[in-house]
Amino acid sequence: xxxxxxxxxxxxxxxxxxxxxxxxxxxxxxxxxxxxxxxxxxxxxxxxxxxxxxxxxxxxxxxxxxxxxxxxxxxxxxxxxxxxxxxxxxxxxxxxxxxxxxxxxxxxxxxxxxxxxxxxxxxxxxxxxxxxxxxxxxxxxxxxxxxxxxxxxxxxxxxxxxxxxxxxxxxxxxxxxxxxxxxxxxxxxxxxxxxxxxxxxxxxxxxxxxxxxxxxxxxxxxxxxxxxxxxxxxxxxxxxxxxxxxxxxxxxxxxxxxxxxxxxxxxxxxxxxxxxxxxxxxxxxxxxxxxxxxxxxxxxxxxxxxxxxxxxxxxxxxxxxxxxxxxxxxxxxxxxxxxxxxxxxxxxxxxxxxxxxxxxxxxxxxxxxxxxxxxxxxxxxxxxxxxxxxxxxxxxxxxxxxxxxxxxxxxxxxxxxxxxxxxxxxxxxxxxxxxxxxxxxxxxxxxxxxxxxxxxxxxxxxxxxxxxxxxxxxx
Numbered sequence: 001x002x003x004x005x006x007x008x009x010x011x012x013x014x015x016x017x018x019x020x021x022x023x024x025x026x027x028x029x030x031x032x033x034x035x036x037x038x039x040x041x042x043x044x045x046x047x048x049x050x051x052x053x054x055x056x057x058x059x060x061x062x063x064x065x066x067x068x069x070x071x072x073x074x075x076x077x078x079x080x081x082x083x084x085x086x087x088x089x090x091x092x093x094x095x096x097x098x099x100x101x102x103x104x105x106x107x108x109x110x111x112x113x114x115x116x117x118x119x120x121x122x123x124x125x126x127x128x129x130x131x132x133x134x135x136x137x138x139x140x141x142x143x144x145x146x147x148x149x150x151x152x153x154x155x156x157x158x159x160x161x162x163x164x165x166x167x168x169x170x171x172x173x174x175x176x177x178x179x180x181x182x183x184x185x186x187x188x189x190x191x192x193x194x195x196x197x198x199x200x201x202x203x204x205x206x207x208x209x210x211x212x213x214x215x216x217x218x219x220x221x222x223x224x225x226x227x228x229x230x231x232x233x234x235x236x237x238x239x240x241x242x243x244x245x246x247x248x249x250x251x252x253x254x255x256x257x258x259x260x261x262x263x264x265x266x267x268x269x270x271x272x273x274x275x276x277x278x279x280x281x282x283x284x285x286x287x288x289x290x291x292x293x294x295x296x297x298x299x300x301x302x303x304x305x306x307x308x309x310x311x312x313x314x315x316x317x318x319x320x321x322x323x324x325x326x327x328x329x330x331x332x333x334x335x336x337x338x339x340x341x342x343x344x345x346x347x348x349x350x351x352x353x354x355x356x357x358x359x360x361x362x363x364x365x366x367x368x369x370x371x372x373x374x375x376x377x378x379x380x381x382x383x384x385x386x387x388x389x390x391x392x393x394x395x396x397x398x399x400x401x402x403x404x405x406x407x408x409x410x411x412x413x414x415x416x417x418x419x420x421x422x423x424x425x426x427x428x429x430x431x432x433x434x435x436x437x438x439x440x441x442x443x444x445x446x447x448x449x450x451x452x453x454x455x456x457x458x459x460x461x462x463x464x465x466x467x468x469x470x471x472x473x474x475x
Contacts (some may be wrong), residue, residue: 001061005083007032012439014083015052015062019090019425020192020444021097023116023160024199026145029208032090032423033082034112036068038213041119041256043198044205045215045256049142054211056232063229068123068137068146070112074105075130082110092424095187096164097195098157099425106297115193120147122156131414146339164191172231178460181419186424186456189449190230191225196446202238203256207430207442214253214261217243218297218311219447221273225353226450228280229457240277248274249289269296272311277354279314284405288315296334296348298381302353304336307346310354319356322347331366332359334382340383345370345394352454364405367398375434377421378414389440392421392428396451403458411459418452428452 007013015037017029022044029038039049050067064081071079083086085103091101098115110133111126123146125133137143147153174186197204204220206212220243228236242258248270251260271456275285291312296305306322313319322332323339332350335341347366348357370379378395380388394416403411421432428448429439 001059004057004060004062005064005081007083010436010438011061012087012423012443014064014081014438015066016057017208018429018439018443019092019099019427020195021099021114021116021121022095022195022208023119023163024194024197025119026116026121027195027205027208027213028114028116030090030099030101030114033085033088033103034070034103034114035066035082036114036121036142036146037066038208038210039067039121039139039145039204040108040208040213041145043201043203043256044196045198045203045213045254046273048213049145050139052210054209063347065136065138065267067139068135068142069439070125070135071136072103072105072109072110073132073134079134080105080110081254085110088269089424092188092191092284093161095168096161097282098164099246111252113157115160117156117160117163117359120145120156122147122153122160124148124150124153124157124421157289157419164194165471167194167236170231172229172457174288174456174460174464178456179180182415182422182456182460184426185415185419185422185452186230188234189428189453190227191433192427192444193227193453195447196444197223197227197235197239198256199235199238201243201256202240202256203236203254203351204239204242204446205256206253206447209442212442212445215242216253217245217246217248217270218267221277222450222454223446224277225280226453233281239470240274240283243274243277244283244286248286252295252388258463264295266294267299268292268305268308269311272308272314272354275314276311288312291317297313298334300418305346306332306334306336306344307349308351309336310346312352312354313354313356319350319359321364327362328365331369332362340384342382343370344382344468345379345398346381348394348398351401351404352397352458354367354395360405363401366406367402368410370398371414374417376417377432377434377437378417388434389431390417390421390434392448393430393445393451396428396448396455400451400455400458403455408459411455415452415455415459418448421459
């Protein structure tokens with residue numbers, strides 16, 4: 001097998017996406033070096049136009065010609081990819097999903113700019129007099145969607161920027177007291193969800209990566225909750241309509257056309273999350289499905305899990321004490337009747353969105369104990385979780401519920417951890433290295449950004465229920 005090229009210090013290896021661009025019809029993932037490593041159409045949960053299997057990424061055997069790769073020749077010398085540059089940095093143009101990657105080769109600097117529009121990926125390369133940039137690709141389907149013609153590409157980028165900024169004008173802004181970093185996280189998270197949601201059908205992808213670019217009911221429901229809370233009711237209803245049209249009892253995940261993805265059976269929280277989204281946007285909830293002896297959000301073996309029980313509470317099911325009579329002192333565990341299964345961060349769901357007031361004291365204990373065991377980049381999903389890499393979704397949903405419980409200090413602390421875990425472009429990875437904060441998995445993750453939005457709104461709620469006043473980024 002080939003070997004994945006080595007990355008630069010402090011950055012993830014090539015071919016793991018760390019940013020996303022999209023227009024609701026085409027979605028592309030970009031790695032830290034300006035390589036297009038995933039592309040989907042039609043819609044973010046559509047067909048893969050670049051073959052970059054996640055198992056190859058994990059094994060470190062991705063060929064160096066995967067996707068669309070910029071190569072740079074400096075001073076007439078042999079062309080090199082950006083992972084051999086002296087330094088690379090990446091960020092978005094303010095208020096847009098237009099991504100700029102800047103690489104330094106000695107005194108020469110190169111900029112690679114990506115944006116999406118008209119179901120195409122636009123790319124502009126800019127270099128000084130001493131450097132030349134060429135794009136190489138072995139993926140013909142992706143290359144046909146790429147527009148590098150300077151005039152046409154600039155038109156697409158300009159139209160995309162204008163559309164993104166117009167869209168942000170409709171946001172419910174955070175309270176004026178919100179700090180600049182919170183406003184930046186809020187707006188960037190909304191733009192991530194915009195890129196990951198099909199604007200025609202409402203199919204919201206969990207991430208821009210092989211294995212994640214499907215509609216997972218719990219992830220999509222959280223996206224709908226977040227968009228609705230932020231003032232985007234039409235988008236939230238579209239996503240929820242898509243969820244309610246799925247056969248939630250058929251599989252754990254679904255293609256962009258609504259068909260089940262084979263290989264994983266239904267999970268126990270699907271109908272509960274869909275019901276939460278439906279109630280939020282004023283639609284009838286789906287019929288409840290069996291939740292016992294099903295896998296939970298940790299996607300392991302079937303069992304009687306806390307997260308599934310809490311999601312079932314959306315249908316009026318009474319949740320037993322996961323941890324027995326001592327749960328008020330020791331916290332809520334993952335598996336009923338099994339103290340060794342460890343504390344479960346899904347306990348936060350008993351506050352938001354599946355309110356169970358009688359469990360609030362046990363939730364406080366659970367989350368504070370997990371927080372005490374966490375790192376500067378967040379917490380793990382639970383006390384018995386293998387490894388110590390922090391996961392951003394549990395960190396964000398715990399921040400949301402702690403804020404709702406009135407524990408503002410710990411809620412802000414967890415969001416500060418999320419800020420450290422985010423990439424320089426503001427993306428939240430599924431998980432990061434516990435020591436360095438470097439992304440270790442899918443980046444960005446829709447679930448994490450959705451919970452970040454909900455936590456930020458809980459901590460700095462808008463003054464009015466709705467407003468058309470634009471939010472001003474102070475980043």
